Amino acid sequence: MRRALAASLGMLIFALLALVFVASGAQARPEATTITLSGWSAGKTEDDLLQSVVDDFNNTHPNIHVDYSVINGDYATAMTARFAARNAPDVFYVDSSIAPTWIKQGVVEPLNAYIKKSKYDTSKFYPGLLNAFKVGKNYYGFPKDWSPLAVEINKSMFAKAGIKKAPRTWAELTAAAQKLASSGAVPGGKPLCLPADWARMLAFVFQNKGSLAKVQSPAVAAAVNYYVGFFKRGLAATPTQLGVGWPGEALGKEKAAIIFEGNWLLPYMKSTFPQVGFGVGPMVKGKVNGNLGFTVSYSMAKDSKNKQAAWTLLSWLTGKVGMSKWMSLGLALPSRSDVKAVGGRAPFLAAGPSSRGWGFPNFSATLTIMNNDLQGVIDGNKTTAQMLADVNASLKG
C-alpha cells in the first residue's frame, strides 16, 4: 500500500516535472514574428537580389520572419489604399519625392526613439540623402540607395568635334555644345538633349547657389536662363523634339552628344544600345558643385504591429552588412560612405557630398506646374519670372 502510494506520488512528480520541462521548452523556442516588406519592382534581377538579401536576414535572425512582396502597378496609389485600410506593409520603399506628402499625412513612423534606443549611427549616410526623409528633427526613413546625375557624352561625336574630355564646368559645357554644333558632329540631332523637367534643371539651380526656398531669387533665374539658353541658341532640344522618350534614348540613337542622367543609364545602354560608345563624367560645376539625389528609403508604417521587428529589419537593410549585399550587382549606388560601389561608378559617387534629395512640399501639383511652365519658357510663351512666381505659389500651397 505504502509502496503503491510512493510509486504513484513519484509518477505524479515525474509527470509534473515533465510538464514543466515541455512548457519551458516551448517557451525557449518562441514563434518567429512575421513582418512584411514591400516595394515596387524595378525588374526581375532587382527583385531576385532583394529576395536573397531578405533570405540572408531571415537566416541570421531566427526570431523574425520577413515576407517580401512586390506591389505591382501604381505604387503611390496602391500604398495610399493600404494606408487608408490600416493595412500597410511593416517596412516599405518611400521615394524621396513623395516622402514629404506621406510624412505630413502621418502614415510613416518617426525613427528617432529607435535610433536613440539602439544607438544607431546615422553619420555614415550622405546628409543630403538622409535629409530627404527628415522633417524638423525627426527621421522617417533611411536611404537604401541612390543616384545623382552625371554627364554622359557620345565619344565619337566628341572626337569629331575635337573635344578631348567631358565638360566639367558651365563654361566648358557651353564651349563643347558650340563646338559640336559648328563642326556638324551631331547630324539629325542637337549637341544637348535637355528635357523640360525640373528633375534635371534643379541641379543647375543648385550649382548657381539657388534654392527652392528662395525660388524667385536672381540666382535661380540666372540658372534657368542658362538652361533655357541652350534652346534659344539652337544647341539643345527636348526629347519630344528629337522624337525620343527620354535623353537616354537620344544618346542611344545618336541624336544628342551630351545628356545628364543617373546610374540607371548604364544598364539601359548596355542592354539597348551596346554599339554606342559613351563616356561618363562627373556632373558639371557652376559656382559650386550641385546635384540631385534620386533616392528611396526604407521606412516603417505608423500602423505596424511589430515595430521592434520592423526596426531590426530596416536598420539591418540600411546598415553596412545589408547594404553591401544589396550593392553586389551594381544596380544602384550606396547611400552610406562606408559601403563600396561596384566599379565604374566614381563619377556618380563624386556627387555624394553635394547632392540634395529630389523632393519638395506639394510635390505632384508643383512638379506639374514646374514642367509645364518650363516648356512654356522654352517655347517663348512664358517668362522665367512668371514661371518662378507660379512655382513659388505652388510650393507654398
Next chain:
Amino acid sequence: MTSGTEAVPAPGRGSFFGMRVREAGWGYAFVLVPMAVFGLFFIYPLVYGIYISFFEWGILGKAPGATAGLQNYDTLYHDQVFHRAMRNTFEYALLVVPLEMALGLVLALVINARLRGRAFFRSAFYVPSVVSSVAITTIAIYILNPDGLLNKIIGSDQAWFGDADTALYSVVGLNAWTTAGTVMLFYLAALQSIPTDVYEAAAVDGTSRWRTFWRITFPLLKPAHFFVLVVFGIGALKVFDQFYLVSQGTGGPEYSTLSAVFYIYQEAFKSANFGVGASAGVVLFVAIFLLTLFQRATVGRSEIG
C-alpha cells in the same frame, strides 16, 4: 349573363391581383441584387464623395479638427491649373463629339448603302473601337512622332503630341477615329429602323438624294443623335487615359493635355488632397449633369423617352 360576367371576373380579378403581387415580388427580388451592388458601389461612393468634398480629407480620413465648409471649392476657384483642366476638357469634348458623330454617320451611311463587301467594312470600321485604348494610343505616339509614319507621308517634322499647339487636336483626331466605329453601330441600327415607305414617297415626288437625306433621314435619326450626343459627350468629359499616355503623365506640353479627371487623380492619389479631388469630381459631375439636361431640352424631346 350579367351574373355570369360578374361571376367570372370576380375570382379572376382576385387571382390577377395576386399574380401581380407575386410577379412584383419576384421582380423586386431579381432587382434586389443588382440594386444592392449599384447602391454599394455607385450611390454610396457618390454621396460619400460629395460629403468628403466639404472637408480637408487625407489618407487616414478627415483631417483632425476639420470643419465642414467650402474651402476645397474655394481652392478650385483660385487654382489656375484646375481652370485650365476644365477648359481643356470642354474644348476636347466640344471638338471630339461632333467629329465622332459626323464620322460615325458617314460610315453608317456608307455601310447602309447596298455596296459589295459591306460586312467587311462594318468589321473594319468597328475594329478600332474594340482594341484597347492604351494599345492604340501607344501606336499613335509612334506614328505621330517627329520621325514617325505620318510625318514621312506628309513630309514634315511636326511633334504632334509634343507641341502645345497640336497636342490636344491630335488626341481629338485619334479618339474621333477610334470611337467612330461604335457611333456607326448606333446610327446603323437607327437607319435600318426608318420605314422604307417614306423614301418611296420621296422617290415618287422626285426628291434629290441630298434633299432626301437632309429632310428625311437626318431628322428621323433624332433619337440616335440624342443618344450618341449624351453617351459620347459624357465619355468625352471623362477623358483621361489618352491624355495621360501622350504626355507621359505630365499633362503637357504647357498644360495642353491636362484633363479634369487627370487633375482629380493627381490631387487625390498623388498629393493626398482627397477633399480637393472630391470637390473637383463634384464640379465635373454637376457640369455633366447640367449639360445632359440641356441636351435633353434642346436636341432630345419627350418622344425619345
